[in-house]
Amino acid sequence: MTxxxxxxxxxxxxxxxxxxxxxxxxxxxxSVAMAQAEPNAPPTAAVRMKVNGKQTSLTxxxxxxxxxxxxxxxxxxxxxxxxxxxxxxxxxxxxxxRRINSxxxxxxxHEGDEVTTIEGLGTVGDLHPMQAAFVEHDGFQCGYxxxxxxxxxxxxxxxxxxxxxSHVTEDIGAAPGMTTLEMRERMSxxxxxxGAYSNIAEAMAQVAGVKA
Amino acid sequence: MRPFTYExxxxxxxxxxxxxxxxxxxxIAGGTNLLDxxxxxxxxxxxxxxxxxxxxxxxxxxxxxxxxxxxLVRNTDLAADKRVxxxxxxxxxxxxxxxxxxxxxxxxxxxxxxxxxxxPYFYDVNMPCNKRKPGSxxxxxxxxxxxxGVIGTSEACIATHPSDMAVAMRVLxxxxxxxxxxxxxxxxxxxEFHKLPGQTPQTETALEQGELIxxxxxxxxxxxxxxxxxxxxxxSYAFALVSVAAVIGRDGKxxxxxxxxxxxxxxVQEADALLPKGAQxxxxxxxxxxxxxxxNAFKIMLAKRTIASVIAEAKG
Ligand SMILES: Cc1cc2nc3c(=O)[nH]c(=O)nc-3n(C[C@H](O)[C@H](O)[C@H](O)COP(=O)(O)OP(=O)(O)OC[C@H]3O[C@@H](n4cnc5c(N)ncnc54)[C@H](O)[C@@H]3O)c2cc1C
Ligand code: SF4
Ligand code: FES
Ligand code: FES
Numbered sequence: 001m002t003x004x005x006x007x008x009x010x011x012x013x014x015x016x017x018x019x020x021x022x023x024x025x026x027x028x029x030x031s032v033a034m035a036q037a038e039p040n041a042p043p044t045a046a047v048r049m050k051v052n053g054k055q056t057s058l059t060x061x062x063x064x065x066x067x068x069x070x071x072x073x074x075x076x077x078x079x080x081x082x083x084x085x086x087x088x089x090x091x092x093x094x095x096x097x098r099r100i101n102s103x104x105x106x107x108x109x110h111e112g113d114e115v116t117t118i119e120g121l122g123t124v125g126d127l128h129p130m131q132a133a134f135v136e137h138d139g140f141q142c143g144y145x146x147x148x149x150x151x152x153x154x155x156x157x158x159x160x161x162x163x164x165x166s167h168v169t170e171d172i173g174a175a176p177g178m179t180t181l182e183m184r185e186r187m188s189x190x191x192x193x194x195g196a197y198s199n200i201a202e203a204m205a206q207v208a209g210v211k212a
Numbered sequence: 213m214r215p216f217t218y219e220x221x222x223x224x225x226x227x228x229x230x231x232x233x234x235x236x237x238x239x240i241a242g243g244t245n246l247l248d249x250x251x252x253x254x255x256x257x258x259x260x261x262x263x264x265x266x267x268x269x270x271x272x273x274x275x276x277x278x279x280x281x282x283x284l285v286r287n288t289d290l291a292a293d294k295r296v297x298x299x300x301x302x303x304x305x306x307x308x309x310x311x312x313x314x315x316x317x318x319x320x321x322x323x324x325x326x327x328x329x330x331x332p333y334f335y336d337v338n339m340p341c342n343k344r345k346p347g348s349x350x351x352x353x354x355x356x357x358x359x360x361g362v363i364g365t366s367e368a369c370i371a372t373h374p375s376d377m378a379v380a381m382r383v384l385x386x387x388x389x390x391x392x393x394x395x396x397x398x399x400x401x402x403x404e405f406h407k408l409p410g411q412t413p414q415t416e417t418a419l420e421q422g423e424l425i426x427x428x429x430x431x432x433x434x435x436x437x438x439x440x441x442x443x444x445x446x447x448s449y450a451f452a453l454v455s456v457a458a459v460i461g462r463d464g465k466x467x468x469x470x471x472x473x474x475x476x477x478x479x480v481q482e483a484d485a486l487l488p489k490g491a492q493x494x495x496x497x498x499x500x501x502x503x504x505x506x507x508n509a510f511k512i513m514l515a516k517r518t519i520a521s522v523i524a525e526a527k528g
Pocket of ligand 2: 331334340344352360368371413
């Protein structure tokens with residue numbers, strides 16, 4: 001951002017936060033603890049989340065995405081930033097049991113949520129079955145997309161088991177089958193620049209207990 | 213991204229009143245479109261009102277025998293709902309054809325309807341765009357227009373509406389239920405919800421400043437075969453070049469709406485009536501006033517052929 005832009009945005013914030021204070025006074029305040037350290041500092045807010053089973057408490061610039069909170073503030077750098085625009089899936093994490101793109105959500109919107117990242121799925125000494133299967137089947141080359149692929153893959157199997165239909169489900173009146181076609185379609189939100197797709201599909205099939 | 217203050221709304225009316233009182237305030241639901249655009253500073257709200265905690269995430273049956281879908285119901289949950297799968301299959305099909313599993317887990321019913329165009333010139337802040345910056349011109353007209361609209365467009369803007377879900381809702385005659393800042397509610401037929409660009413492409417919907425979507429109502433199911441066919445540049449995780457949503461009865465009568473060709477889901481009543489006559493007749497009527505460009509003229513042929521395959525599939 002250029003300096004010129006910065007000047008404009010500070011003015012905007014001052015204008016809106018003054019208006020915000022007036023309205024908060026007349027209509028009752030929302031539930032967010034807002035802090036404004038110095039007049040020109042960008043607005044911050046507090047958020048508590050359970051990340052990989054550990055309670056965390058952060059005060060963040062409101063602009064911080066969940067991805068940046070994990071990587072820059074909690075130093076959980078397993079989750080990767082690819083596109084930062086929802087287009088690649090490298091940032092996939094599991095929030096309250098569901099996979100999402102952590103780049104397109106604000107950390108402050110996750111008060112009370114349970115977040116699982118690649119670091120929370122397994123450890124070097126005790127791999128998650130999906131991690132072990134990725135190793136066994138060479139489900140990666142450079143590895144950059146891999147944490148997102150693995151978080152997504154774990155959640156995909158759960159989604160099929162939960163009966164959530166997909167674009168390739170033939171009969172949407174019935175439960176989808178645990179097939180490689182279903183798994184491939186559901187993994188389309190995870191791009192792999194190295195093209196490890198077929199090996200990823202094999203790893204998933206092994207964990208799901210079906211033939212690749 | 214520009215700095216902004218953030219709050220969680222405590223009630224629907226509180227949210228609407230605050231959004232109306234604060235210029236530059238915006239609602240945030242799933243955030244998958246708004247944050248994308250905020251990162252590019254195409255959207256620059258000074259205040260965000262988070263509407264996630266308002267309990268608007270249920271799907272209930274209406275007294276009329278239809279369904280009322282809460283504004284915050286996630287696309288995944290809407291697609292997976294047993295009643296939707298049974299009676300409104302075209303909606304499930306359209307939803308699962310859109311975005312990715314991760315995005316559908318976050319994307320909401322209201323946010324999906326209000327997502328903004330994917331016109332590449334709208335996204336490129338170095339290019340003129342009447343929608344992003346009124347009066348600056350249109351980079352797409354005379355530019356690369358392969359993805360852009362062929363009908364319902366204007367000399368000011370030829371962008372398309374990118375939603376798949378909205379096309380299914382159009383064919384189902386859904387209505388968008390809202391709350392205004394003064395607490396009054398209204399229902400807007402989906403046909404009137406999205407606006408054509410005319411000279412004001414920055415005005416995209418019938419919503420007023422601060423007006424909050426509460427739910428979307430579907431009328432009683434009509435039966436018939438439900439089909440959503442999406443044609444795109446790759447098999448998954450891509451926006452439509454052309455899509456066709458149709459509900460067709462055994463007698464060959466029904467309704468058809470198109471995505472990917474216009475600034476809103478494109479449906480013409482007289483074209484519905486021509487369904488028994490076949491794809492050529494339907495397509496001729498749907499595109500009667502089309503103004504294709506060299507790059508996107510193919511969409512008319514593609515739409516006709518897609519309609520033909522949908523009619524054939526409905527015949528079984
Ligand atoms: C890579 C990528 C691919 C995609 N592919 C597709 C695709 O193929 N097909 C498709 O249809 N979509 C696609 N999408 C778009 C996606 O479906 C939308 O981003 C999503 O539906 C927006 O919903 P949301 O809840 O996240 O909206 P938000 O980003 O939270 O909000 C969007 C807008 O709606 C407003 N808003 C939200 N809730 C309300 C309310 N209750 N009342 C009033 N205003 C409200 C917000 O202020 C904002 O202006 C894609 C997105 C990405 C990033
Ligand atoms: S088509 Fe519309 S959105 Fe695209 S550049 Fe022109 S004015 Fe902007
Ligand atoms: S970094 Fe989030 S999808 Fe690419
Ligand atoms: S392993 Fe390199 S991007 Fe997927």
